[in-house]
Amino acid sequence: VNTLGALHPVVLLGGIFLLTTAFSQVINNSATAVLMAPIVILAATTLNVSPKPFMITVAVSASTAFLTPIGTTTNAMVLSAGGYKFKDYVRVGAPLLLLFLILILVLVPVIWPLNI
Numbered sequence: 001v002n003t004l005g006a007l008h009p010v011v012l013l014g015g016i017f018l019l020t021t022a023f024s025q026v027i028n029n030s031a032t033a034v035l036m037a038p039i040v041i042l043a044a045t046t047l048n049v050s051p052k053p054f055m056i057t058v059a060v061s062a063s064t065a066f067l068t069p070i071g072t073t074t075n076a077m078v079l080s081a082g083g084y085k086f087k088d089y090v091r092v093g094a095p096l097l098l099l100f101l102i103l104i105l106v107l108v109p110v111i112w113p114l115n116i
Contacts, residue, residue, distance in 0.1 A: 009049050009114035010105060016040055016054055017104050020061035021097060025068045032062040053112035057104055064100055066093030 007015075016036070023032040036058045044051035065071025069079035069089050078084065 010109060013053060013057055013108060014101065014105055016057050017061045017101055020058050021064045024062050024065045025071045028072060029062040029065065033058055036062065049114050050112065053108045053114055056112060057108060060100065060104065064097060066096045
C-alpha cells in the first residue's frame with residue numbers, strides 16, 4: 001500500500017476498477033466486494049484520501065461480470081439457453097467494461113472528491 005502513494009488517486013481509482021472487475025469475472029459480486037473492500041479502505045486511509053470514491057468504484061465494478069459466463073449465475077444460464085460461446089461474452093463485454101472504466105474515471109471524482 002505504501003508504494004501506491006506516488007500514484008495519482010485517479011490512477012489508483014482505475015487500478016481498483018480493473019482489479020475488482022477481474023475478480024468479478026470469476027467470482028460473484030458479493031464475494032468480490034467482500035474481498036476488495038478492506039483492501040481499498042486500508043489503501044485510502046494510508047494514502048490519506050477519502051475512501052468514498054474508491055468504495056463506490058468497488059461497488060460498481062464488482063457488478064461488471066460482462067466478460068465471462070461464469071461471473072454470475074445469470075450469465076451461466078444464458079450461455080446454454082442462448083447457445084453462446086465464451087468469446088461472445090468477451091465481444092460484448094469488453095466495450096462495456098471500457099465504457100464503465102471511462103465513466104468511473106470521469107464521474108466518480110466529480111461526485112465524490114478524492115481528497116479528504
